[in-house]
Amino acid sequence: MKQIRSRALLGAVVAALAATSLAACGGDEKTPADGDKSGSPAAGDQKVTISVSDYPSTENADARAAFERQAEAFQELYPNITIEPTETAYQADTIQALIAGGTMPTTLLIPFTDIGRMMELDQVADLTDYAANSEALSNLNPSVAKIATDSSGRIRGVPYSAYTMALLYNRSLFTEAGLDPDAPPTTWEEVRAAAKTLTEKTDAQGFELMTMENTGGWMLTNMSYAFGGKPINDEGTESTVNNPGTKAALEFYRAIRWDDNAMGDNFLVNWGDQANDFASGKTAMTVFGADAYNRFITNLGMSKDDYGVAPLPQGTGGLGALGGGGVLVVNPASTPEQIDAAVKWAEFYWLAPYIDQERAVQRAKDDLAAGTPVGAPGLPIVNAAQYEKYLGWIAEYIDVPRENYTLYTSTVETLPIVPEPSVAGQEIYAALDPVVQEVLTNRDADIDKLLADAQVAVQAILDAAQ
Amino acid sequence: MLRPVPPPSVPMPPGGVGPDRRRPGRRRVRSPLAWVRRGGLTTLAFGLPIIVMFAVFSWWPIVRSVAMSVQKTNFIVTEWVGWSNFERVLADPMLGKAVWNTVQFTAWSVVIGFPVPVLVAVVIAELRRARGFASALAYLPVIVPPVVAVLLWRALYDPSPQGALNSVMGWLGIPPAAWLNNADIAIPAIVVEMTWASFGSATIIYLATLMTIRTELYEAAELDGASILGRVWHVTLPQMRGILLIMFLLQILSVFQLFTEPWVMTGGGPANGTLTVMILIYRYAFVAGDYGRATALSLLLAVALGILSAVYLAATRRWSRT
Numbered sequence: 085m086k087q088i089r090s091r092a093l094l095g096a097v098v099a100a101l102a103a104t105s106l107a108a109c110g111g112d113e114k115t116p117a118d119g120d121k122s123g124s125p126a127a128g129d130q131k132v133t134i135s136v137s138d139y140p141s142t143e144n145a146d147a148r149a150a151f152e153r154q155a156e157a158f159q160e161l162y163p164n165i166t167i168e169p170t171e172t173a174y175q176a177d178t179i180q181a182l183i184a185g186g187t188m189p190t191t192l193l194i195p196f197t198d199i200g201r202m203m204e205l206d207q208v209a210d211l212t213d214y215a216a217n218s219e220a221l222s223n224l225n226p227s228v229a230k231i232a233t234d235s236s237g238r239i240r241g242v243p244y245s246a247y248t249m250a251l252l253y254n255r256s257l258f259t260e261a262g263l264d265p266d267a268p269p270t271t272w273e274e275v276r277a278a279a280k281t282l283t284e285k286t287d288a289q290g291f292e293l294m295t296m297e298n299t300g301g302w303m304l305t306n307m308s309y310a311f312g313g314k315p316i317n318d319e320g321t322e323s324t325v326n327n328p329g330t331k332a333a334l335e336f337y338r339a340i341r342w343d344d345n346a347m348g349d350n351f352l353v354n355w356g357d358q359a360n361d362f363a364s365g366k367t368a369m370t371v372f373g374a375d376a377y378n379r380f381i382t383n384l385g386m387s388k389d390d391y392g393v394a395p396l397p398q399g400t401g402g403l404g405a406l407g408g409g410g411v412l413v414v415n416p417a418s419t420p421e422q423i424d425a426a427v428k429w430a431e432f433y434w435l436a437p438y439i440d441q442e443r444a445v446q447r448a449k450d451d452l453a454a455g456t457p458v459g460a461p462g463l464p465i466v467n468a469a470q471y472e473k474y475l476g477w478i479a480e481y482i483d484v485p486r487e488n489y490t491l492y493t494s495t496v497e498t499l500p501i502v503p504e505p506s507v508a509g510q511e512i513y514a515a516l517d518p519v520v521q522e523v524l525t526n527r528d529a530d531i532d533k534l535l536a537d538a539q540v541a542v543q544a545i546l547d548a549a550q
Numbered sequence: 551m552l553r554p555v556p557p558p559s560v561p562m563p564p565g566g567v568g569p570d571r572r573r574p575g576r577r578r579v580r581s582p583l584a585w586v587r588r589g590g591l592t593t594l595a596f597g598l599p600i601i602v603m604f605a606v607f608s609w610w611p612i613v614r615s616v617a618m619s620v621q622k623t624n625f626i627v628t629e630w631v632g633w634s635n636f637e638r639v640l641a642d643p644m645l646g647k648a649v650w651n652t653v654q655f656t657a658w659s660v661v662i663g664f665p666v667p668v669l670v671a672v673v674i675a676e677l678r679r680a681r682g683f684a685s686a687l688a689y690l691p692v693i694v695p696p697v698v699a700v701l702l703w704r705a706l707y708d709p710s711p712q713g714a715l716n717s718v719m720g721w722l723g724i725p726p727a728a729w730l731n732n733a734d735i736a737i738p739a740i741v742v743e744m745t746w747a748s749f750g751s752a753t754i755i756y757l758a759t760l761m762t763i764r765t766e767l768y769e770a771a772e773l774d775g776a777s778i779l780g781r782v783w784h785v786t787l788p789q790m791r792g793i794l795l796i797m798f799l800l801q802i803l804s805v806f807q808l809f810t811e812p813w814v815m816t817g818g819g820p821a822n823g824t825l826t827v828m829i830l831i832y833r834y835a836f837v838a839g840d841y842g843r844a845t846a847l848s849l850l851l852a853v854a855l856g857i858l859s860a861v862y863l864a865a866t867r868r869w870s871r872t
Contacts, residue, residue: 180839184625201839205624296817298837349709351731352816416626511838522821525731541643545838548638 129164132421134190136429139169140454150450158432165425174198183207188415191426196231196408197302199241200509203234204549209414212239214427220435221427227501228465232411235320235506242427244434246409246463247375248501249306250492251275253392254288257368261285268394268491272310272336275369275397279346282368289348291340292367293520297354300520301513302504303371305406307333309502312401315516315542320507321550323543325516326535332399334531337523351524359384371396373408374492377460377484388485393461393492395499404500407463438466441477448481458482461489468497508549515541619845635846639834645847647822648830651737652806655826658738659805663745664798668790670749671756672782685757689750696747700814703743704730707815730816733823740811740824752797756790763789795866802862803855827851 136155140147155167172182174194179202182188194202202208215221221229224243232241255265261282269275279290294303305315313329316322341347348367350357359376361367363384374393380386396405412434414426437447448458459482464471475482486493505512519538522529580588622631639645674684691699706714707729716726730736767785776784787794809828812818818825818833827847835844 180625180836180841205839207624207626296819349711349713349726349728349731352819354817508838511833514833514837517817518819518821521819525728525733525820548840 130421131164131166132419132425133166133168134418134422134425134429135168135170137170137172137174137189137192139171141171144454146450146454147456150454153450154433158429161432162425162428165428167429186417188417190415190418190422191412191429192415193244193410193412194241195410196243196246197504197509199232199411199413200504200506202413203240204507207416208240209416209418209423209426210238210240211242211414211423211427214424215239215242218427218431220431220439223439223466223470224435225463225465225467228407228409228463231407231409231503232413241411241413242430242434243409243411243465244430245375246407246465246501247373248405248407248463248496248499249371249396250374250405251369251394251396252362252372252374252376253278253369253394254362254365254367254390255392255488256387256390257282257286257288257365258392261368265392265488268392269369269397270394271397272399276336276340276344276346279340279369280344283344283346286368288365288368290344290346290367291369292347292353292358292361293337293371294355294358295351295353295520295524296517298510298513298517299353299355299358300518301516302406304330304333304516304520305505305513306371306396307336309403309406310396311336311399312403314403314502314505315512316505316507316546318506320505321546323539323546325542326539329399329401329403331531331535334519334523334535336399337520338529338531341524342527347524351521362386365390374496375409375460375462377462378457381457382455389488391488393489395492395495398499404502407501407503409463409465435465438464438470438474444474444477445481448478452481452483457484459484459486461486461492463496463501508545511545511549512542515545615845615848618841619849620842622842624839625841631842635842636850638843639847639850642830644822644825644830645827648825648827651822651824652808652826654737655741655808655812655824656802656805658741659744659801660798662738662741663749663805664801666745667749667752667756668794671753671760672786674753674757675760676778685754688753691747692750694747696810697814699747700743700811703746704815707739730824731820733820736816736820736824740815743815744805744808744811752801755793755797759790759793760786791869795869799859799862803859806851806855 140151142148151169155169159165159167170189172187172189172192174192179188179192179194179198182192199208221239221242225246228243228246229239231246232239232243234240251268253265253268258265258268258278261278262285263278263281269278275291281290282288283290293307294300308315308327308330311329311332313324313327313331313333315325315330317324341351353361358367358370358372359379362370362372363380363386377391377393380391381388398404412426412430414423418426437443451458458478459475461484464474466474515538519534522534523531619635620630620632622629622635670688674681674688677684694702708714708716709726709728709731710716711720711726713726713729715729719726727735729739763786767789768781771781771785807828808826809832812824812826813829813832816824818829828851831844831847831851834840834847
C-alpha cells in the first residue's frame with residue numbers, strides 16, 4: 085500500500101509538472117511544451133522497460149510473429165527501450181484486479197466506452213506532456229483525439245482505431261426481398277419499410293437492436309443522437325434523458341416492433357447475440373459499429389459479399405452517429421521514463437503506419453499474412469487527406485470489396501461523430517437498458533413516464549459521479 | 551526427515567487406564583510449554599498450510615471488504631468516507647426492486663425447487679432395481695457447467711414460435727409464450743432451470759439419509775395398516791426432518807445470492823424484472839466502478855442472511871431434534 089501511495093504521489097508530481105505546459109485539446113499540439121523540455125520530460129538514453137498488452141497468443145502464430153517484428157524494429161530505433169510483450173488484454177471485469185494487483189501492463193488497449201470512467205477514477209496516466217512533441221499525435225483526427233482527452237483538457241490516451249455506428253444490412257437478403265442492395269435505406273421511414281418487406285419476403289427478421297448488458301442503453305444513446313437528443317449535457321452535470329430526440333427514438337422502436345412486427349420475438353439481445361444473428365442471416369438489418377468487418381467476415385464466417393454498410397440514417401435534427409474505438413492507455417504507476425517510452429511505442433506501432441509509406445505497406449502485408457482484412461471500412465483516425473494517401477499506398481493489398489461501402493465511405497467525413505456520454509457512460513447505459521426492454525416487451529409501455537423516471541435515475545448517477 | 555514419535559511425556563500404563571488419566575468433563579489448564587511438549591508445534595506445522603490458505607484467500611479478503619465498505623477507492627488512492635456508501639445503497643430506488651425480485655426467486659425456488667429432490671429421492675429409494683442408475687441419471691445435470699446449462703435453457707426458452715419449447719406447445723395447440731421476455735414468467739422460468747441444474751446434488755444427500763432409516767419402522771407402520779403415502783408421511787418425512795430443515799436453510803441462503811442464472815439468461819431484464827441483489831452488487835462494482843458501495847451492499851446482504859439463519863435455527867431447534 086505504501087509503495088502504491090508513493091507512486092501515486094510521484095504521479096501527482098508528474099501531473100503537476102505537466103500542468104505547467106500547454107492545455108491542448110485536440111488542436112495544434114506541435115507547440116513545444118516548455119522551452120527546456122524539447123522532446124519529452126524524460127532523458128533520452130536511460131534504460132527503460134515497458135510491458136505491452138495484447139501480444140497475440142501462440143495459436144495466432146503469424147500475428148504473433150508480426151508483433152515481434154514490430155517490437156524488434158522499435159527496439160532498434162530506440163535501443164534504450166525494452167519491450168516486454170504480454171498477452172494480458174482488457175476485460176471490463178478484470179481490469180480493476182489488474183490495477184489493484186499492480187499487474188496492469190505499462191500500455192493497455194481499452195475501448196472508448198471505458199476510457200471515460202478510467203479518466204474519472206484517475207486510473208490512467210496523464211500523457212499531455214509526453215505527447216506534446218509527437219508528430220504522429222498531432223496528425224490525429226481531432227474529433228477522435230477528443231475521446232481520450234479529459235474534462236480538464238489533459239490527454240489521457242492515444243486513440244488507435246475508431247468507428248462510427250452504422251446501419252449494417254445483409255446484401256443477399258436485400259436481393260432476395262426484391263430490394264436494391266446498392267441503395268440501402270437512408271431515412272428511418274425507409275428502414276421501417278425495408279424491415280417490413282424483409283420480414284415478409286425472407287425467413288429473416290427485418291431489424292434487430294441490442295438491449296441488454298448495457299448495450300440497450302448504448303444503442304438508445306446512439307439512436308437518440310440520430311433523432312436529435314442526448315442523454316446528458318456536454319458538461320456531464322445534467323440529465324437530459326427526457327428529451328424529444330430520445331422520445332422520437334423510442335417511438336421508432338415502438339413502431340417497428342409493435343406496428344410493423346419487424347423485430348422478431350426476442351428482446352433480450354446482447355452484443356454477442358446481435359453479432360451472431362446478423363452474421364448467420366437471422367437478422368437482415370441492425371445498427372452496429374461500422375468497423376465490425378473483421379468480426380463478421382473473419383471470425384463469424386459471413387460472406388464478404390453479403391456484408392453491407394450504410395451511414396446511420398438521421399431523423400429531424402439528427403446530431404450524427406455515436407463513435408467508438410480503441411485507445412492505448414498507460415499505467416498511472418509508471419515512471420516518467422516509462423510513460424515517455426509508452427507514448428513512443430504507441431506512435432510507432434499504431435500511428436506511424438498511417439503516415440509512413442514503408443510502414444503502411446509492411447503493415448498491410450503483415451495483416452494479409454495474419455488473415456486480417458486490409459482496407460475494411462471504418463472511421464479514419466488520421467485526417468481525410470492523409471487517409472486517402474494511405475489507401476493509395478496499400479491499394480494493391482486491399483482484399484475488401486470497398487465498392488460495396490461507397491455510400492458509407494463517402495459520407496463518413498460529413499456525418500458528425502458524437503462521442504459517448506463524458507461521465508458515467510456505462511452506468512447511464514445500464515439505467516437505459518430497462519427503458520428499451522420495457523418498450524419492446526410491453527405494448528402499452530408509457531414512454532413519457534419511462535423517460536421521466538430515467539431522467540431522475542440518470543441525474544442521481546451524475547450527482548454521485550461529481 | 552522422519553523421526554520416531556517421541557514417547558508420551560506422561561508415562562501411562564498399558565491400556566491407558568491409570569490414576570492420572572484425564573477425567574472427562576473437567577477442563578485442564580495447559581501451559582504453553584506443556585502444549586509444545588505435547589507436540590503442539592507439529593500440529594501447528596501440519597495445520598499451517600491450510601491456515602495460510604484460508605487467511606490469504608478467505609479471511610483477509612473479508613477484512614478488506616469490511617474496510618472497503620467505508621472507503622472510496624480506485625485501488626490506487628483510497629480515502630475513508632464513513633457510512634456514506636451505506637447511505638447511498640439504502641437510497642437507491644433499485645434496491646427495493648432487487649430485494650423484492652430476490653424474495654420472489656426464493657419463494658419460487660421453495661415452491662418448485664425444494665420438493666423436487668425430496669420426491670425424486672423417495673421414488674428412487676423405493677425402486678427395487680437400477681437404483682444406482684436412477685440416481686446417476688438424476689445427478690447428471692449437475693455435471694453440466696452452469697453457464698452451459700443456462701445457455702442451453704436460454705435456447706429452449708427462445709420466444710419465437712420456432713423456439714424449442716414453443717414448438718412443443720404448438721403441437722399441443724398452446725400459443726407461443728414470450729418466456730424470458732415476459733417479466734411475469736421470467737422468474738419462475740429461471741427457477742425451473744435452476745431446479746433442473748441442481749436437484750441432483752440434493753437428491754443424493756436425501757437418498758443417503760433415506761438409506762439410514764431403520765426398516766423396522768416401515769414394517770411397524772405396515773403392520774399398523776399404513777399405505778405407501780402413509781409410510782412416507784409418518785415415517786420417511788419425520789425421519790428426514792433434520793436434513794430437510796438444513797437443506798431448506800441452505801437453499802434459501804444460496805438463492806438469496808443468485809447471480810449466474812439471471813445474469814446470463816436475462817442480464818436482470820426485461821426492464822429489471824429479474825434484477826437480483828447480487829446483480830445490483832455486480833453493477834455497482836463493475837459497471838459503476840464503485841467498490842465501496844458494492845462491498846457495503848454485500849455486507850448488508852451477509853448480515854441479513856446471518857440474522858435470517860440465526861432466527862431460523864432458533865425457531866426450528868425444537869423440530870430438528872431427531
